[in-house]
Amino acid sequence: MKLYCLSGHPTLPCNVLKFKSTTIMLDCGLDTTSVLNFLPLPLVHSPRLSKLPGWVSKDGTINLEKRELLDLSTIDVILISNYHCMMALPYITEHTGFTGTVYATEPTLQIGRLLMEEVVNFMERVPKAQSATCWKNKEIQRMLPGPLKDAVDVWTWKRCYSMQEVNSALSKVQLVGYSQKVELFGAVQVSPLSSGYSLGSSNWIIQSHHEKVSYVSGSSLLTTHPQPMDQSSLKNSDVLILTGLTQMPTANPDGMLGEFCSNLAMTIRAGGNVLVPCYSSGVIYDLLECLYQFIESASLGTTPFYFISPVANSSLEFSQIFAEWLCHNKQTKVYLPEPPFPHAELIQTNKLKHYPSIHGDFSSEFRQPCVVFTGHPSLRFGDVVHFMELWGKSSLNTIIFTEPDFSYLDALAPYQPLAMKCVYCPIDTRLNFHQVSKLLKEVQPLHVVCPEQYTQPPLTQSHRSDLMLELQPPPMPYRRCSVLNLPFRRRYERVYILPELANSLVPSEIKPGVSVATVSAVVHSKDNKHTLQSVPKPPPVAPSKKRKRVMDEPPVVMTPKPLLSGAVPLEAFLATLQKHGITEVKVEETADGHILHLQAEDTLIQLEEDGTHIVCDNNEPLRTTLRDLVLRFLQKL
């Protein structure tokens, strides 16, 4: 069993598991941090941005973390754990010859589609007249200024996919529900489990009859909106692949949420605007829920909240209809019936308004001071670019980063100098090291595989030995492009016996509770199912006058030698020997049994637990006699 690691980013994993003749891709996250190397894409021409020194506006391309480690067309299935970990899907399904199936839950598919749509929309609405690719050449890249010069693997950066590719990719998705068991070619069974991180997010169990691999990616034990994590099903795993822990191990989400609220209130009270660059699904639901409770206490009742995204409406609506994927608390609301998320009420009371973009209705209803939620968190494209240009010059305004995916200082770089206040409160609800060690203590996998980043404290806090995984036995680390041999052997395989063959078996009990029978059969393997069939009888030779055809010799059926079992009792054996005239026997006790030295005959008999040897030179009759004597004491099958 092998694990190919295609991504070095622990929260945007992409691994391929070769297990029992299947090739399973686990997630296909897209690391988009390379967009930080590009200039923002403004909706309207920005003279300031276009005059930035050393920067040249280029085509919007995106990094793709892939290497020719293995032929992607051989992949049988792709298992998706959550909507953030599927953004590279079109690159894999569309251009590699992929012919398999993608498995994901319904919310993952729908919200993933929204996120992709949003990115494509952001990219396509600011079309580039021309695209350039020559700079990806290493020789030319060397001459580029500043950080660009040092960017790694530039040649892997790809153009953003189109809506058509998205649709095609997503058409290959097969929907699954939690705990649903999916057979893959009869070899393994995969089933998703709730992971508690986001709507429809899942961990995967991949198991055969005798082996079990758990894939834990992006899980959360916090009580936010999704269904709680299913931990018990992860028990008894041979291997547990652990990815997607929190990116902010020192930032506890509750504290960050509090920080978010107080900074927001502080800015609004001082008459400023708040900008929250965020994804259009996920944490934003929790932010809105928190604000719903906070608005009253902070007397922000009249401040408008705007959510601007091409998919804002769908995201808010979708969250309300996926009731079965929500936590118990929210599920019960549906039966009342009430909308599970309180943002419905915010919309009803006009406190929260959503718009597809800054054009149209929004511009006529825009009122300040206000709070704006909009994408993209990288500040390189999307409506957020516009708000940065609009509000960046006033120190009254605040930008609050809540998504942990991008370095906020890098994100802000092209907008410097910036007067607006900047607050970083990354909210990452995924497991932290403390929770993970508790979880692993609970589920006790035999082996843990994880990105190497988790096996040492973060570089910036080398003393924090509490910010790493400490396990016994130590976890197996992987890095980008590594290929791991997972440490377990296949020992057993399940084989079926056809009824008629089973009927012919004659089991005999060799010790209490254990019966043995010998069987001669033909193994028939198809679709990874193995069946024993009776040996076909040689067809009767047809008395035909036709030309004798050259026929395959039917397998020569040989009656196998009977198997022996039992032990030779020493006393009784000696007595028998005596009866046969062998009297001078010297018995020597060894670690495994006894050695009988027949002194007169100059012969040795070694009686051991799993074998008997008769050492007797040039006296075949004696040997045969002795053999027969030994056989008398053993059972034959």
Next chain:
Amino acid sequence: MDRECVSLLPRVCEVLAASGSSLPDDTSLEKLLDWFTEVTKAGTSLLESCPCLLEFISSVVHNTTLDPSILSFTLRLSGLVAVTEDAFTVLQQSSVLDLVFNLQHWQEAGLWEDPCIRIGWIQGLRTMMQHPKALGFFVQADFLKPLLQLQTDKSLFVASAANQMLAHVLLSCQSVSSVESNGVDEEGEDVGRSSGSIADLEYPAITVETNQDYAAVVTAISECLKKSLVPRKNSQLHQSLQILKLLALLLAQTRAPLWEKLLQMVADSVYELLAAGYSQLVLPLMDVILAAHSCDANRRVTDQRVSRLLSFMLNIRKPADLIQAAAAFLRRGRHDLVHTAQSARVLLLPLDIITGLNLLTTTADEQQFSMVEQLKNKTSCISMICVCLTNTPQITLTAADCLPCPPVLIVTAVLSLLRLCSGDFSSSSSSSSSCRDVSRNIIGSSKVQKCALEALIALSGSPGVEVKLPEVVTLLVQYLDNPHSDPTVLHKSYQALVRWMSVCSDLSSITDQHRQDLLQVATKRSCDIRWEVRDSTVEFLGRLAGVSVVQTTAEEVSDASVALLGGCCFTTPLLRAALQDPESYVRASAISALAQTLAASWQQGAALTQEHTEIVNQLLEVLSRDTEGFARRAVVRYFIAWLSSRSSHSSPPPLASSSLLMPSVRSVLSRGSADLDWEVKVHTLELAELLLHEAFSGQRGYMKGNPTQTHPYAVIPDTLHTRTHNEEDVVGELNSLVQWGVVSALLSGLVDCDRPVALRACRLLMTLREVVCPLSLGALDATAAMAMVAKVTCELPGCGWAREIRKMLATKAKDAERGCSVGEVVDCDDCGEAGQEAASGGGQTPCVSVCEVLRSLDLDERLDVLTRSSDHVHNSPFSLLQDILTASSAHSQPDTQQEVIVDCY
């Protein structure tokens, strides 16, 4: 004793002796006993005043079928009756006593199994043992053995009572023997004797024989202590615990010969127990040793055995126990230098290990090693660190030569620990991996953070720590800014900041960056999502305004709020925003913080700003609108603070401030006295009192505070008499009091249904009466001398409290049957705007003369009624006895039985 009660008592005794099941509730017997105890304490002999008790006791003791609670009551009563020697003799002669305390009697009746009989027996004996005769009785009856057995009784209460009793017996024996042996006690040196000790009693005739008896008792008890101190099995730890408690009690109270003897007997056992190393016994053992030690200290001679035990204790192997012992030693106060230094070192060791600062120059490797091992365990690490931190103040209190390092270094260590707690390892100088293992245990532990902040607060006063101020401020601001700080941690950080500001009044070391950070953080925290945090922030802003500091730039004294946050221009807007907070606690804190912030400007008589006017309006709004009492109380207190700052100011009150203050006070008085919350009303009356004081201080007859409470011989300061009595003054002041609504507030308070309100109002009205129309002047004199004053009237509208007052006046008038014009409508030309308005509105608002009202309301009588507690009737012994009788009659006549539900609470 009340004659009425005495007359009821025989019947009550009959009822009790007949059956115990018909008591009104299970507390009656206790109450009865309390009453008897009170009577005895007052010096009345129970037997003389209630001879029926003897009969009661003897009849009950024979009747073992009675309810055990009655029997237990009788046991205790017998002890109480026999507390004097005479009564004891009477009881003994009537052979009641022998039977009452006869163990066999109770055992045979099968009642001894009941714990309440056992405890009755112990307590009865204990009460009785106040004179040598009782002691003699105790010795002769050989009660010692059963008492020792009761020490390990199943019932915790019985065991504890037996413990107390044993201590009592020993101490009694000690006094008796010391009287006998020394003849004259060395009164001067007898410091260790407890006040409750019976050594004060005189024992005239002690025979040699009895003395031998006592010696035997002492020996028996100490033998027993010695024997049962060391547990044979783990299950006997409980017994050792009991014995240790007793021993601690004894060693602290006994004196020389007995003390010596006890110590001699038990020292070895204690040593053995120490060596056995039971963690549960560390603290009780320490108690015993310290009791011996502190007793020792009085004698100024250190006993070698005690000292040896102590040294052993401070060198135990188990680090957790060691720290407990050291902490217990330091907490005790009086110490010797050697052990203090040792304890300090023990307590500083964990800090030394974690922070890697060299607090202790040398430590035994073995001790260090075992400590590190213990600290690696998270739970014990946190608890040990917390014990150390809680005791750091004690460490710094000790003499400098005992300290292994200067206090500054301890502050540095605490700061370093606080940094580690928030995950900041940058300043940590400990490099070994084991130390890092230890320090990761405390990351994010709010318990450690709280203890460390408390230690930081306590350390602020230590000499030479001022240099740390900038570092402390930086750290505290970081803590305040940290999004993961617990609300209580934030609260403590604020406290620490205020504390350090007030101690280190020189703020020259505070940089602008500090100020800016603090400003930022305070603003952010005032918008926090948790109300506790908002509350602490607002409170902090107020507290800071109350701390005066020196800014060296101009050697100018200002308050810390100005020095750190730029004063009102920053804090006031924040506090005003907090007035809108949905949480009432925050609103209340904001109001008091506003008062503290503005106090300075009031005292300096600064001109009134538009902002202040708005604040006052906002506050008045709060007073009339707010749904929660806290905020409304705070508003009244705000005005009290304002008014008192004005009156405490020596120069004449600035006009500007008054022009706003007085009209608002008027509305505060009217709204406050109509409030539903009694505390608001009491505060309102306090405001009224301030106004009274301002008006009449120096007038003849005016006495600040409660007139009934002033001592008749108290010297009244001359300053009070500087202003001569001037009728016109009085009239003028009274008029303004009426106009401000003080008189109405007082009158409405008088008829308030809440007793504290009525009481306060009544006292104030009496004060007013003393000034305006003292009763000491005859009616004629009064009319002659105070004709002008009498003309001052106030309104009594026809509703609410005024109706009550009118009713009272009318009754009074009827009673008096005099042709006096009380309550008669007086024509009011000069009774203010409100009166005229009411008159023009059609409804006649009657006005009455203030003087007449004050004289006619029977204030003294009312005060009398109000001073008594509301349940004085129900709590009287007479009522108790009656209850018992009624309940029994109800019980005996089932047909007329009503369910008597008595709520004991």
